[in-house]
Amino acid sequence: MSKYETACSSKICTTHQSRKKSFYFPVLCPLVPGLQSYDKVDLLRRRWCLPSISIHGIEHSFDKPGAPTLISRKVMGKFSVRVVPAQPPKKIAQKVKAYLEQLHQLRGSPNRLEIKIFRDGRPFLGDHTVKNYQAAARAITRVWQKEPDLTRDGAAIPVAIESTKKDVILIPMGQSLDFQHENNERLAIRNYINGIKVFINYFFELASAENEDSEEEEQRQNEREKWRLKMV
Template sequence: MLKPLFQYIDQNQNHFVQRLGDWVAIQSDSGDPAMWGQIDRLLNMTAERIREMGGSVEMADVGTHQLPSGQTVPLPPIVLAAFVRDPEKATLCIYGHVDVQPARREDGWNTDPFTLTEISGNLYGRGTTDNKGPVLAWLHAIETYKATKQEVPVNVKLIIEGMEEVGSHGLLELTRRMNDSFFSDVDFIVISDNVWTSNTPALTYGTRGSSYFLVEVDGPKQDLHSGVFGGSIHEPMSDLISLLGSLIDHTGKILVPGVTDAVAPLMDVERKLYENINFSLEELKNTAGVQHFLQNTKEEVLMARWRYPSLSIHGIQGAFSEPGIKTVIPRRVTGKFSIRHVPDMVPSDVERKVKEHLEQVFASRKSPNILRVIATVGAKPWVADLKDPQYVAGQKAIRDVFGVEPELVREGSTIPIAQNFQEETGKSVMMLPIGAHDDGEHSQNEKISRFNYIEGTKLFVAYIHELSQLKGQS
């Protein structure tokens, strides 16, 4: 059954690449409201392509968003699509997004980020791997069934948005609103918005959550000359450095009391999963440009990145950071840091303990300055059940296409939609990536290889087939 489908994909791969080039050319940067019209354009193109394949499409209105300027603007719609439903078949819902991170040639790109460029089998351009390439691969998988006159063996629905890179504004509310309608007959939800850990195909069963913090210390009414006032006042920067230094030690241990108490214990079944992952510490050192990690073994490094919490300090706003010398005491500074949390940590509990800790440290300094701690994001971690039938289908599909056993991995970053879908709909959720570990999503010279793009399309075709064998097991 799969052979003619795979042949169609091979014969049409240049056409599929050309279509990716058309999508990459649309600068759908969701971080810039001035570009939201481009997001609308691409969503409409996506909707039209689905209609051409026989699907029905609703452009769901998700309301407005207030910009920092105070202006209220309409959000790009969300594409809700479905193909003719057969009650005897399982129903698969595919999620993806078509917006991208900002990109400019002068940021260090070797090619124009919005012109698809193929070099040595790699397709370079913003959004190629995150997430335009995978979204197109799903559409091409459906096209492949229809073009070869084979019946799509599962019911297919799609959710495609254009605001994922800035927090998926409106999607959670839409999910709740559509729970008894659009999602009512869904059995499985699949997300292809991440990458493999190594050169081996992977299935992803967990992500870390995230809370982002702003720590502001407000002092004198204006910046002061350090030669005139240095040594005679409580400097906001000194307070802030002390506060940030109280959060984490040199081993990476989070020092906020009680914040890691709820971390789920490591079980032997999970521990063994890390042993089978094809992962090179030396290669990762070269990629990161570091001489050593805080941990010593492959397993320890992977667990530190995936299944244990971490705290990272990201920057200080208000401090002098330009080249040259400026002997100023800044009047107000804001530190920025985040905590990646894991099961069974709760964002609200993490945020409360962080605030209490910082307030206690600040009080111990007896500073007359003003402290403000603001927590944002608050995205929950997500973990799936590897015994879920959907993962069985995913493993079989990888064997069908690549002839290898997939790696079962977790993701260190935060993808809130996975947890939101699982929690709000109660449906089975799986992440099925096709991007490679060196694709550079969000970075300069983002790419997806032609191999991963085309073989990934075959993977989606095989996954649909394998999933059709699981009716009644969801």
């Protein structure tokens, strides 16, 4: 047995034998020490808290059958920048544009570079300590019999915060693999039924929450307003 096969006989790669003749051969499988070398906090921080760039497509390049060697006279790439709270979209767009123009100038290319910014949107961040979020957490726990995970995702809905001057909560109904905003978007019947139950319980919890009419609460709301303005 080779060193490669010995490595892949671990529990991490129990399906290696069935994939031996597939696309995964001969890819080395990570062992447990290799997996443990990644910092979980750093991985989640990169996924939830740091900005990122997504490439959506390249147009005008040759995409027909065959293997020609021609070079297109014009190519257009599309990408988006995912900003995070406290990042002003317009300033970030200007910095990205300036950086690309600087790289193009350093290359000394005779080609012309044109950058167009189609639209931008402000990031959104909620405070899970307010009663709005606490009511949703209790509703989700009651229906699903499990406490909700507090994560950050790519939801950009600051317009509701700006118009209402209140904390806004985004309560999901589907799963992470439901192909949201894509072809064949789906929603499981179980999620649909439980989603209805969650909203019923949420409104019940929100209506039964006590309102504090005190100077401390007023001061807290003023601090919350300042915090919201920083996040959008």
